[in-house]
Amino acid sequence: MSTDGRHDDEAAGLGVEDGIRTLLLLMPRMVGRVKRIKIPAELESFSLAPRHLSLFAFLLFDGPMTVNALAARLEVAPATVSLMVGELSRQGILRREADESDRRRTIVSISDEHRPAIDGWLARGAGAWRRALEPLTPEQRRMFVDTLEAYEQGLDIG
Template sequence: MSSGDEGPGLGVDDAIRALLLLMPRMVGRVKRLPVPEPLQSLALGPRHLSLLSYLLFDGPMTVNELAARLEVAPTTVSLMVGELSRKGVLERREDDDDRRRRIVSIAAAGRPAIDDWLARGAVAWRRALEPLTPEQRRMFLDTLGAYQRAVEELS
């Protein structure tokens, strides 16, 4: 591979090389973040983490709203919510406006552990993203999304 000279900045091949070295270190470091003791027995997967993040940062929402954000079927979210509700991590209550709908939220007892666990990642992302312009942040997120889709296509 050549270094790909596209003018000022970093060539594509040099950027790929840098990312191939950076990503394993980054993922390894994130995996070493200790799961708070109250959550250790839950065997949380990436989808659980995303679900909890949405509820922590965006507040209570319905199963259908969570499913749309997670890009999974509502039945998948219902199963996750049921599992985490039985373990006391989440709560489900009737929607005051529509008694057929259920609103999902983080249980008060589990909130401190979840907040502490996810807040560290949020602080790190804030430090990395704040210096960027809104356009640069959009480009960064679009690039990560494109990478994820490409990895899925090649798998």
């Protein structure tokens, strides 16, 4: 025991209840700040929503891919992604091209015209995550990501 009545492991860190309190207060502030990230002027007329950010992030970080691959990463049905891709393709934000190795498949990518605006839109969040994660060891990063995933899964229970 430490002198202030906490266990030694809590004296150096944060107790579970204090952690819960802190995160319950922090999460709404974080979500509020993320929601205030302005859509670039050149994308404002496209009626983009937060669900589009994840799709764009996968295409920016992982490169062009099929609708099925996007659906798997987004954890939604391929029909849902197909509708989003169709809508964004008609608007010129995304490009759909036949896969050279299998003409039955379509490869989705961000159009060159809109790539800088989308990259800029995501850059603020990516920069904040980079500043938060770079000081951590790879093991600490893994634990942090695993903890956020466990929290997300916990929200689905009950």
